[in-house]
Amino acid sequence: MKIAIVGTGYVGLVSGACFSEMGVDVTCVDIDKEKIEGLQKGIIPIYEPGLKSIVLRNYDAERLHFTTDLASILNEMEIVFIAVGTPSDKDNNADLTYVMNVAETIANHMEKPLLIVTKSTVPVGTSFRVRDIIRKRLDERGLKDLRFDVASNPEFLKEGAAINDFMSPDRVVVGVETKEAEELMTKLYRPFLLNNFRVIFMDILSSEMTKYASNAMLATRISFMNDIANLCELVGADVNMVRRGMGSDSRIGRSFLYPGCGYGGSCFPKDIRAIMKVGENVGYEMKLIKAVEEVNNRQKTILFHKFNRYFGGNIKGKTVAVWGLSFKPETDDMRDAPSLTLIESLLEAEVNVRVYDPAAMHEARKKLGDSVYYANDIYDAANECDALIVPTEWKLFRMPNWSILKKIMQNHLVIDGRNIYNKQELASFGFEYMGIGMK
Template sequence: MKIAIVGTGYVGLVTGACFSEMGVDVYCIDVDSEKIDNLKRGIIPIYEPGLEDLVLKNYKAGRLKFSTNLRVVLNEVDVVFSAVGTPPDEDGSADLKYVLEVSRTIGQNLNKYILVVTKSTVPVGTAKLVRATIQEELNKRGKSDLAFDVASNPEFLKEGAAIDDFMSPDRVVVGIESDRAKEVMDRLYKPFTLNNYRIIYTDISSAEMIKYAANAMLATRISFMNDIANLCDIVGADVNMVRMGIGADNRIGKKFLYPGCGYGGSCFPKDVKALIQTATNKGYNMQLLKAVESVNEYQKGILFEKFVNYYNGDIAGRTVAIWGLAFKPKTDDVREAPSLVLIKKLIEAGVNIRVYDPVAMNEIKKRIGDVVIYAKDMYDAIIDSDALFLVTEWNEFRLPSWVAMKKIMKYPLIIDGRNIYNGSDVREAGFEYYCIGAK
């Protein structure tokens, strides 16, 4: 089978690499010619564990190809996956301009049957728009009878574990409206679902909604735990104990119950916003998700607040260190990262900042430039600092040398935004220690 994947970002490149690993001939297409040129030279545009090896191996084997031109490859392939970005519009709804651009290109150049699958996260009704856009272009070319199918195949991979997630998915959701499309998707996903991983076939609207509902549910769990953690702080309970106590209930489950300094990334914030906006456009008020958002906004400011309270507002001119900039470990993605909010607040308050992240320094630098000092390692970051903020729980931050740190820092204050340290250990080592929802 031959497929094209349009959009060679986190989702498109992982999808392309994984399908090619299973023997499918894959064209990864992107409008960003620099990205495509780099990929042809073996330079991977993102940090994702295991991705480089997979891409290089399959590129060398000739199963994975890179191109900027969908027009040229379109009539060679059986399926086109669209994995382009769907960033938030001004009102928070998903901007479909890239998705529809791809649809137009397909309609303008298609000469044979094809299955067009949307992998990007898109609101209910988008597949209909994709179909209408392609059909309109075919009609203009006098090819109104040319058959094609559309399908929805939302992606659930997690950055940092994307290859494993794609290779061994919890489930694959496919929204279809024809047997022909189902047959194609069955064949493509067979290698990934042999070990009883499930393919869930639905109608297209439900598949589109499943992705938003899943992300909204996960964001809700995070905001719920953050709200509980903040209350624990006030009443003197320990959220780590509370988490274990409630997680032992099978109906609740242990996963995704970690409080912290707010959710970020390229998905939860934009998908929650887009779902709220979809509802608003239809005259429905998503009250719960609005609360989820406002708890998250509050939470992104909580580390700064703890710092201000500790120094009774006397923070201008102080120096702080930040460990971790990516929105979560094992990725260089800093989109909507809590670190960005913390850095902005600290700069506005006149605080000097030294930062360190194992892989996300370049990405942060592209966004904020030289307003902070980029340290060469985690210990360099804490030189002369009045506080250390732990913002991303990279493994290398988990067991630092407290003795060395005590010597390097100006004042031994640690504000842990991910609750990775044991409070009594840290205090025994001579530090003041604050975390989220526990003493």
């Protein structure tokens, strides 16, 4: 089977690599010439554990190809996936410019039957807009009898665990209109789910909605726990205990109940804004989701407020180490990361900031320029600092040498945005500790 994946970002590259690993002939397409030339030389543009070896292996085996020219390969394909970005536009709608550009290219060059699958996260109805653009153009080109199908196949992979998520998904959601599209998608996904075929077929509108509803539910759990954590602090309860007590109820479950300094990343913030807009556009106010966003915006400021309160507002000229910049561990993605909210507030208050991240230093330089010191390791970051703040829970940060930190830090305050440390243990080394949701 020959397929093309248009958009070679986190989703497109991971999907392309994993499909090719199963023996499919995959061409990854991107308009970013530098990215494609890099990939043709074996340079992987993103940090994602396990991705590099799969890309190199399949590229060498000539099952995985890279091009900037969709038009030239389009008519060799059975399926084309659209996996381009759908960022927020200035009004918080999902910006569909990239998706529609791909639809235009397909419409202008298609000459054989094709299945066009939207993998990008898109508002309900987008796949039909793609279908209508293509149908209209084909008719104009005198190709009234040329058949094609559209389908929706939202992606649920998590950055940092993307390969495993794609190779062994909990489920695959596919929205289709025809039996032929269902058969083709079944053929494509069967190798991933040989023992237990967990593809859920449905209509296209429901498939598109499933993605937004899933992200909204996960974000809701996070904001819910953050609200509970803040209340715990005020009434003297310990959210870690509350979380264990709650999560043991099988109706609630343990996952996504971790309080912290807010969610970020390339998906939750923009998808939450987009689903609210989907509601607004049909006259329905998503009240709960609105509150989820408000709670998250407040939570992203919490580390700064803890630091500021500790020093009674006298923070100008202090120095802070920030460990962890990516929006979560095992990725270099800093889009909407809580670390950025923290660092912006620190810099505004004229605090010196020393940062370290195992993977996102390159991204950080693009976003923060010369405004912070880029440390070589965690100890270099903490040198002579007044406080250590941890917005992202990389494994590397979990067991630092506290004796070294005691010696090199000027003041011994740790503000833990992900509750990875133990207050008593840190006290035994002479550190003051502040977590989330503890008195």
